[in-house]
Amino acid sequence: AQRVTQPEKLLSVFKGAPVELKCNYSYSGSPELFWYVQYSRQRLQLLLRHISRESIKGFTADLNKGETSFHLKKPFAQEEDSAMYYCALSGLLSSGSARQLTFGSGTQLTVLP
Amino acid sequence: DVKVTQSSRYLVKRTGEKVFLECVQDMDHENMFWYRQDPGLGLRLIYFSYDVKMKEKGDIPEGYSVSREKKERFSLILESASTNQTSMYLCASSSRWEGTEAFFGQGTRLTVV
Numbered sequence: 001a002q003r004v005t006q007p008e009k010l011l012s013v014f015k016g017a018p019v020e021l022k023c024n025y026s027y028s029g030s031p032e033l034f035w036y037v038q039y040s041r042q043r044l045q046l047l048l049r050h051i052s053r054e055s056i057k058g059f060t061a062d063l064n065k066g067e068t069s070f071h072l073k074k075p076f077a078q079e080e081d082s083a084m085y086y087c088a089l090s091g092l093l094s095s096g097s098a099r100q101l102t103f104g105s106g107t108q109l110t111v112l113p
Numbered sequence: 114d115v116k117v118t119q120s121s122r123y124l125v126k127r128t129g130e131k132v133f134l135e136c137v138q139d140m141d142h143e144n145m146f147w148y149r150q151d152p153g154l155g156l157r158l159i160y161f162s163y164d165v166k167m168k169e170k171g172d173i174p175e176g177y178s179v180s181r182e183k184k185e186r187f188s189l190i191l192e193s194a195s196t197n198q199t200s201m202y203l204c205a206s207s208s209r210w211e212g213t214e215a216f217f218g219q220g221t222r223l224t225v226v
Binding site: 006009032034036043044045046049051052086088090093097098099100101102103104105106 | 144146148153154155156157158161163167169171172203205207209211212214215217218219220
């Protein structure tokens with residue numbers, strides 16, 4: 001079974017402050033991890049994926065297999081970063097037939113002026 | 114421009130009705146997913162499909178079934194709608210390759226009265 005845990009439902013920071021959204025996972029194989037974002041009244045969309053090791057909109061996330069974590073970080077938060085953020089894990093089924101995409105419960109980030 | 118389209122934005126149904134939610138994608142993706150999105154619970158996977166006529170149960174399949182007769186279309190069926198199925202339903206699709214992103218529909222807000 002695969003599981004994604006986001007311990008914070010709500011997170012508020014001031015503009016310009018650093019932000020870290022926590023994500024922990026449980027999966028026996030080699031995981032693929034993602035962060036998705038949903039801005040107000042918009043579709044859920046991909047923010048970044050661990051396999052690309054990229055920085056998108058100033059956000060980065062590092063996969064730590066020892067701690068089974070994939071925390072999302074940004075050094076200086078902006079008001080336009082206010083959104084719902086979901087961590088997701090893609091894991092191969094035991095049958096090997098397909099990959100299941102599992103999401104966490106989400107963190108609502110509010111960046112205050 | 115990639116597209117995942119859900120047939121209805123809002124639906125109101127009565128308890129006990131059979132309800133069909135339709136999702137169509139135009140990206141020739143192998144994988145399609147149905148989630149429900151509830152505050153505080155995040156996205157929970159109901160069912161997914163990795164090929165025509167192939168399906169896998171997600172984390173909360175009870176009370177739901179699915180149909181995938183054509184590659185581009187994935188239907189979610191509520192056999193006998195109940196008030197606890199009032200929710201936002203999201204459809205997504207992705208290719209079968211590792212590390213690829215999932216694309217989401219705009220969501221269907223279903224209210225069962």
